[in-house]
Ligand SMILES: Nc1ncnc2c1ncn2[C@@H]1O[C@H](COP(=O)(O)OP(=O)(O)OP(=O)(O)O)[C@@H](O)[C@H]1O
Ligand SMILES: Nc1ncnc2c1ncn2[C@@H]1O[C@H](COP(=O)(O)OP(=O)(O)OP(=O)(O)O)[C@@H](O)[C@H]1O
Ligand code: SF4
């Protein structure tokens with residue numbers, strides 16, 4: 001069954017602003033090789049029909065459990081891995097149609113900061129050389145001008161310029177992540193894919209890097225695709241949030257709407273699982289049954305149906321692929337049991353459905369009241 | 384509390400004798416864990432949390448050494464005086480350890496059922512058949528679906544969350560008095576993390592197991608621990624009940640950690656940061672080890688190493704502000720910030 005697409009181009013940024021990045025039906029399947037002859041037997045559907053837009057100056061966060069396809073999405077956009085199908089438009093250019101030379105030019109504007117600050121820097125290059133590389137490749141500066149620019153970039157990310165001659169192993173995780181950011185910034189990009197830039201860091205260092213990213217956005221009008229699994233960081237930094245599950249975007253909404261009225265049951269479970277940093281406050285948890293299924297063998301219909309806690313879940317959920325549809329202005333979600341849905345109750349019944357759609361929103365999933373104020377927690381003394 | 388605590392560390396020093404000098408990774412740590420209590424240990428990377436945990440089980444390997452004069456009292460015995468055989472008995476029966484990466488605790492060539500049954504046979508003196516039934520029972524207890532089938536699978540066939548539950552099942556089979564959990568959920572997703580923490584909380588409630596929970600996630604601490612120990616540069620720098628610590632942190636380092644933490648539902652201002660980084664353990668600064676990163680430091684902090692001051696019931700803080708609180712009125716940019724955020 002093919003996924004119904006209810007997305008009009010340009011409709012997925014907040015307030016309909018012209019997107020700088022437009023991704024449609026992006027798919028990446030990794031073939032699974034079986035046996036000694038490398039026969040292809042099936043595929044890991046790492047990213048399975050993902051669509052979203054990012055406006056200039058906006059931060060779109062991508063969240064979801066390990067293995068749901070966040071990094072693959074980020075890498076496919078830059079063509080660090082070749083997508084299986086779909087389209088990616090950046091600043092009006094069709095990214096997937098670009099030749100090698102054009103792709104290099106594109107990467108001047110579209111950069112990535114990698115998940116792991118320990119393996120993403122070449123240990124044999126000084127950090128000055130690492131930051132300088134982009135300047136040379138793109139012919140932006142040479143000789144003394146390049147040296148000066150490297151020093152300036154290091155200062156900008158809060159590293160001492162005289163560190164340019166040192167090697168990555170001499171730096172802490174937070175410092176290496178700064179080097180990665182300086183490298184990305186060297187070519188003056190418009191857009192940075194940040195793949196879990198702070199996940200490996202202590203809270204103290206994490207705060208330094210998050211503030212830096214926000215300052216750079218303010219000063220340079222950068223856009224970010226911010227991949228993360230920490231929902232408190234996401235709430236802090238993002239304008240909008242996309243939730244992924246098994247290669248699909250299952251909810252896409254402005255951060256405030258997502259945290260005050262999550263629609264897709266998986267998002268509700270995810271938000272309920274965030275520990276409350278107030279002692280004695282124990283939020284009711286939506287404890288999901290079992291583990292994330294394998295993307296090599298995803299469940300039929302709604303990919304979340306084996307674990308879903310929606311009271312109206314029924315046989316229709318296992319038969320119908322829920323479209324990602326606009327349930328409220330700017331708030332997209334994929335669930336046929338959360339009205340309104342283009343999949344009518346009649347259609348659901350025809351597919352074996354027994355429970356009519358009925359809006360479900362457990363209190364445990366809420367972090368903010370509708371007016372945006374943090375939700376007051378009842379205080380219970382600790383054990 | 385009149386009964387002696389289950390575990391009591393008294394002036395624990397664990398040093399590593401490396402090429403670049405002596406790393407004083409754990410440098411005079413004292414704290415206790417009561418029966419049925421869940422105690423959290425927090426602090427930045429490299430402050431000595433894991434080495435403390437390994438020291439309790441006497442699993443520190445060369446070039447590391449627990450220094451003479453350190454005492455680790457557990458169930459009335461000083462573990463430092465036990466021989467290796469007695470220590471193995473403690474590790475196998477009374478104290479269990481759960482590590483961050485479950486694969487390190489599992490053997491890839493045996494099924495998870497065999498591995499749990501093995502522990503049951505050796506430590507519970509069960510027959511093969513009883514042990515196998517016990518393994519399935521434990522897998523059920525830790526919430527693994529289809530436990531009969533899963534018992535016959537190898538570690539690589541399970542997801543990260545399931546593997547961690549298997550490790551916890553192995554830890555529980557021996558019905559330990561204490562579980563030391565070193566970042567047990569750091570490698571897991573929030574929804575799986577919630578399952579594992581729920582499981583551990585349930586155990587303390589039902590079986591009275593004590594837990595020493597090492598984590599860098601202050602949210603996890605707030606929800607699960609009754610008492611919290613903050614470590615910095617090889618030392619305990621603050622200890623209090625969770626409510627007291629989150630409400631009235633005293634040591635500027637603890638304040639910094641709490642301020643740097645983004646909160647879901649919190650106000651989205653700029654995050655507070657702690658400039659600079661933890662100094663290397665081969666060269667702890669004299670005086671207060673947090674001095675270069677502290678916004679309140681004054682000349683006394685440079686001269687005098689602060690002791691743990693008692694600042695309230697069950698609340699201690701390693702900071703001279705306990706005696707001279709007026710210095711809190713004049714915050715200044717920390718030295719590390721003046722030297723640039725990079726100064727480390
Ligand atoms: N090169 C590859 N070959 C085969 N499978 C792959 C490859 N890269 C990723 N996958 C699979 O694709 C799926 C998505 O992986 P991806 O790295 O995008 O996840 P993620 O959401 O970034 O997870 P994490 O939070 O752990 O970083 C996973 O099941 C992964 O095992
Ligand atoms: N085998 C070793 N040899 C030399 N130094 C070591 C060894 N093991 C630990 N150390 C040092 O002891 C210090 C404390 O390390 P420890 O692993 O206890 O930190 P931690 O608080 O657990 O940090 P993290 O949050 O990163 O796990 C570190 O500076 C570390 O480099
Ligand atoms: S479509 Fe059905 S299974 Fe999927 S999230 Fe909605 S209720 Fe749950």
Ligand code: SF4
Nearest residue numbers: 671677680684702703
């Ligand atoms: S002793 Fe001085 S330097 Fe150390 S934390 Fe207290 S005020 Fe800061």
Ligand SMILES: [Mg+2]
Nearest residue numbers: 070071072115
């Ligand atoms: Mg990833």
Ligand SMILES: [Mg+2]
Nearest residue numbers: 432433434565
């Ligand atoms: Mg550790």
